[in-house]
Amino acid sequence: MKFKKYIFLSFALFLTLSLHARQTNWVEVEPGIWKAVIGKPEPYNLLTASGVGPYHEGLTKLKPAEFPLSKNEITAKIIDGKTYLRFPLDRGEQLYGFGLNFKTVNQRGRILELHVDHYNGSDNGRTHSPTPFYVSSKGYGIFINSARYLKVYAGAAVRRDSKNPPVVQDRNTDPDWNPHPYSDGVEILVPAEGVEFYVIGGPTAMNAVQRFNLFNGGGCLPPRWGLGFTQRLERMTDASGVAAEAKAFEDKGYPLDFIGLEPGWQSKSYPNTFEWDAKRFPEPEKLVKEMLHKNIRLNLWINPYVSPDAPIYKKILPYTASHTVWAGLVPDLKTDSARKFLFGTLEKNKIDIGISGYKIDEVDGGDSYLWPDLATFPSGIPAEQMRQTYGLLMQRYTTELYQKRNLRTYGLVRASNAGGVSFPYVIYNDYYNHQDFITALINSGFSGVLWTPEVRASNLPEEWVRRFQSNVFSPMAMINAWASGTKPWTFPEVAPIIKRFALLRMQMMPYWYSEFARYHFEGIPPFRAMNLEPGFQDLVSVKEAKNLNLEENPYAKAITSEIKDQYMAGENLLVAPMFTGQKSRKVILPAGKWFDFYTGKYAGGGEVINITPGLDQIPVYVKDGGIIPMGKPLLHAPKAGEKVDLEIRYYGTKPGEYKLYDDDGETFNYQKGDYSFRTIKVSKVNGKLLGSISKAEKNKPNSVGKITYKMMTL
Structure with a gap:
C-alpha cells in the first residue's frame, strides 16, 4: 500500500514539474509581448469574447523591450483542476491596475476576486471592469486571458520557501509589529485546468500600458460629437419634452451634441420590449430627423432582458438562459440566433432611422437580480464566463451594427473587461462619490476602459460646480438627469460658471480629439x-x-x-x-x-x-513647452468637412511640438488611412512667438481653418 502511495505521489510531482516546464516556453507574439500556456486553456476567454486582434502597426512603432522578469521565478502549476500562477515582486515595487477601482490606486498588498459586478463601495475586485491586467512600477505588465473569477494575492501571501521571507516579529515586544508580513510575489488562482497568460514589456510602466492597449486593438476613437456635451433626460420624457430640452439649450447658449433617452422611450421596461412607446413617441423617425437637423443626436437606454410583450419574445426564447432577470429572458449572445433577434430589433426603427448609440445598463451584476452562477446557456458557455463577458459582447455587437454603416458611435455601458479597449463605450454606475469618481478616472488608464465622473444632482451650488468642472475634463461630459431632471442652469447663481466650462469643453475639442487619436494609434490613455x-x-x-x-x-x-x-x-x-x-x-x-x-x-x-x-x-x-490647440466655443461639434479656426496656445519657455489629428470625425475611414497628423511647432525667440504647422496632406481630411498663435506665458 505504501508503495502504491509512493508511485501516486511521484506521478503527481512529475505532472506538476512537467506542466511547470511547459509554461517556460515563452513565445513573443507581438513586439514586447510574450505568451505562455499552461495546461489546457478554455477555448472561451476574454479575447475570443471581444473578437479583437492586436493593432500590430502601433506595436511595431514602440521601442524594443526585453523580457522584464526572471523566467525561472515565474511559476505555474495545476492542482485539483485549478491553475496556480506566481510572479516575482521586488522590494519597493508597486502594482497598479486589476480593474476599475474606486478607492485605491496602489494595489500591492491587496487580495481581490476579479468579478464583474456593480460597485458597492469596497475595492475587493467586484467592479464594473475587473480587468486581469496589472502594471508594475518597474515597467512591465502581466495579463491573464481568462473569463473566470480570478483570485488575486497582489503581494499579500507569503510562501514558506520564499527567497525573501519577511522579518519575524514578536508582537509581545515589538510596537511596530505588522499583521501583514512582506510578500515577494503576486499569486493568481484561475479556476480552470489551464490558461494562457502574457508578460508585457516596457521599459516604462507607460510603455507596458501602451502595449496592453494596442494588443487589445488600440483605444477607441469616438466621433467628434461624442466629445461634445450630452444631457440625459428624465426617464418618462416624451417627444415634446425632447424638443423642448433641445430648444432650451439653444436659447440659453449651452452646447449640446446628444440627448439620452432613458427607459420611458420603450413601451415597457424592466423587462424590455425594445419598441417605441406609441403615446410618448408617436413619430420617432420624424423626431430623430428634426434633432439631426439641429446637429443633435439621440442615444437610447437599454438592458438586454426581453419582456414577454416584446415582438421577439417567442422567437428568441429557445436561445436564452435557464434563468430570467426581472422576469425577462437573457439572450445567449454566443448563439447566432439570439444575436440576430436582439440586435436586429436594436437596428430596426432605431439605428436605421438615425439613433446615434446606446446606453447599455445592468450587464454588470447584482447577485440578487442577475442570473446565478448555476444558470445554463444554450451555447454551453458557463454562467460565470458569461457574466465576465456579457458587457464585452453587448459592446462588440452593437459596435458592429454601426461599423457596417461606416458610422462611429459613442455610448455608455455598465460592464467591460480586457478586450474592450477599442469599443466606443464609457463606463458609468449608480455610485455617486465625487472623490471616488476621480480615483476611478485615474485607474481607468490602467485597465483599458473609459470612465465618466457624470453629474446627476447636487445639494449645493458649490457641489454642482465642482462636479461639473471635473466632468468637463473626462471622456464624456455628461449630465445624467434621468431621476433628478437637473439642467446646467439648475443653480442660477452659478450658471455663468457652468456655461463657461461647458463652452470650454467645446473649445478644447481639437485637443481632446488628438489625444483620443493617440489612444487609438499609440495606446496612450487620454486620462x-x-x-x-x-x-x-x-x-x-x-x-x-x-x-x-x-x-x-x-x-x-x-x-x-x-x-x-x-x-x-x-x-x-x-x-x-x-x-x-x-x-x-x-x-x-x-x-x-x-x-x-x-x-x-x-x-x-x-x-x-x-x-x-x-x-x-x-x-x-x-x-513647459505645452501646446493646447483650441477651437471656437461652438454649440455643436463640427460636421464632417467643416472648417474650424484654431487658436494655438503655447505655455512656458521651452520649444514645443504637438501632433494635431484630423479625419472626417464621423466614419471609420481612418482605418483605411484617411487621416492625418499635422505637426505644430512653437518656440519663443527673443521674447517673440514663432509658430508653424505642417502642410495639410493632399487628399487627406483638413478641417483646419484660420490659425492664430497665442503666447500664454509672458
Missing part, C-alpha cells in the same frame, strides 16, 4: 494616473528612503501617501479637482516647469504647491 507621467517621483522609493530630510524635501513627504486626486489629461495637462467644502488643496507638480492653464503664469516644478482657487476654477496646469 491617466500621475504614476505614468515622466518626472513624477516614485512613491515607494521616497517612502522607503533612509535619512529623509523632509525640511529640505517637502515634495517627498507629500507623495508618501497615495495620489488619487489629481491626474493627467492628455499629453500636456495636469488636472487637480476641487471637492465640496474644500477651499484649498495641495498639488504635486512633477519635475520640470508647470504653468497655470488659465493665465500662463509659472506655477512650479518638482514640488508641492498649496493653492486656493475660487469656485470659478478647477486647477489645471500645463507642462
Whole structure:
C-alpha cells in the first residue's frame, strides 16, 4: 500500500514539474509581448469574447523591450483542476491596475476576486471592469486571458520557501509589529485546468500600458460629437419634452451634441420590449430627423432582458438562459440566433432611422437580480464566463451594427473587461462619490476602459460646480438627469460658471480629439494616473528612503501617501479637482516647469504647491513647452468637412511640438488611412512667438481653418 502511495505521489510531482516546464516556453507574439500556456486553456476567454486582434502597426512603432522578469521565478502549476500562477515582486515595487477601482490606486498588498459586478463601495475586485491586467512600477505588465473569477494575492501571501521571507516579529515586544508580513510575489488562482497568460514589456510602466492597449486593438476613437456635451433626460420624457430640452439649450447658449433617452422611450421596461412607446413617441423617425437637423443626436437606454410583450419574445426564447432577470429572458449572445433577434430589433426603427448609440445598463451584476452562477446557456458557455463577458459582447455587437454603416458611435455601458479597449463605450454606475469618481478616472488608464465622473444632482451650488468642472475634463461630459431632471442652469447663481466650462469643453475639442487619436494609434490613455507621467517621483522609493530630510524635501513627504486626486489629461495637462467644502488643496507638480492653464503664469516644478482657487476654477496646469490647440466655443461639434479656426496656445519657455489629428470625425475611414497628423511647432525667440504647422496632406481630411498663435506665458 505504501508503495502504491509512493508511485501516486511521484506521478503527481512529475505532472506538476512537467506542466511547470511547459509554461517556460515563452513565445513573443507581438513586439514586447510574450505568451505562455499552461495546461489546457478554455477555448472561451476574454479575447475570443471581444473578437479583437492586436493593432500590430502601433506595436511595431514602440521601442524594443526585453523580457522584464526572471523566467525561472515565474511559476505555474495545476492542482485539483485549478491553475496556480506566481510572479516575482521586488522590494519597493508597486502594482497598479486589476480593474476599475474606486478607492485605491496602489494595489500591492491587496487580495481581490476579479468579478464583474456593480460597485458597492469596497475595492475587493467586484467592479464594473475587473480587468486581469496589472502594471508594475518597474515597467512591465502581466495579463491573464481568462473569463473566470480570478483570485488575486497582489503581494499579500507569503510562501514558506520564499527567497525573501519577511522579518519575524514578536508582537509581545515589538510596537511596530505588522499583521501583514512582506510578500515577494503576486499569486493568481484561475479556476480552470489551464490558461494562457502574457508578460508585457516596457521599459516604462507607460510603455507596458501602451502595449496592453494596442494588443487589445488600440483605444477607441469616438466621433467628434461624442466629445461634445450630452444631457440625459428624465426617464418618462416624451417627444415634446425632447424638443423642448433641445430648444432650451439653444436659447440659453449651452452646447449640446446628444440627448439620452432613458427607459420611458420603450413601451415597457424592466423587462424590455425594445419598441417605441406609441403615446410618448408617436413619430420617432420624424423626431430623430428634426434633432439631426439641429446637429443633435439621440442615444437610447437599454438592458438586454426581453419582456414577454416584446415582438421577439417567442422567437428568441429557445436561445436564452435557464434563468430570467426581472422576469425577462437573457439572450445567449454566443448563439447566432439570439444575436440576430436582439440586435436586429436594436437596428430596426432605431439605428436605421438615425439613433446615434446606446446606453447599455445592468450587464454588470447584482447577485440578487442577475442570473446565478448555476444558470445554463444554450451555447454551453458557463454562467460565470458569461457574466465576465456579457458587457464585452453587448459592446462588440452593437459596435458592429454601426461599423457596417461606416458610422462611429459613442455610448455608455455598465460592464467591460480586457478586450474592450477599442469599443466606443464609457463606463458609468449608480455610485455617486465625487472623490471616488476621480480615483476611478485615474485607474481607468490602467485597465483599458473609459470612465465618466457624470453629474446627476447636487445639494449645493458649490457641489454642482465642482462636479461639473471635473466632468468637463473626462471622456464624456455628461449630465445624467434621468431621476433628478437637473439642467446646467439648475443653480442660477452659478450658471455663468457652468456655461463657461461647458463652452470650454467645446473649445478644447481639437485637443481632446488628438489625444483620443493617440489612444487609438499609440495606446496612450487620454486620462491617466500621475504614476505614468515622466518626472513624477516614485512613491515607494521616497517612502522607503533612509535619512529623509523632509525640511529640505517637502515634495517627498507629500507623495508618501497615495495620489488619487489629481491626474493627467492628455499629453500636456495636469488636472487637480476641487471637492465640496474644500477651499484649498495641495498639488504635486512633477519635475520640470508647470504653468497655470488659465493665465500662463509659472506655477512650479518638482514640488508641492498649496493653492486656493475660487469656485470659478478647477486647477489645471500645463507642462513647459505645452501646446493646447483650441477651437471656437461652438454649440455643436463640427460636421464632417467643416472648417474650424484654431487658436494655438503655447505655455512656458521651452520649444514645443504637438501632433494635431484630423479625419472626417464621423466614419471609420481612418482605418483605411484617411487621416492625418499635422505637426505644430512653437518656440519663443527673443521674447517673440514663432509658430508653424505642417502642410495639410493632399487628399487627406483638413478641417483646419484660420490659425492664430497665442503666447500664454509672458
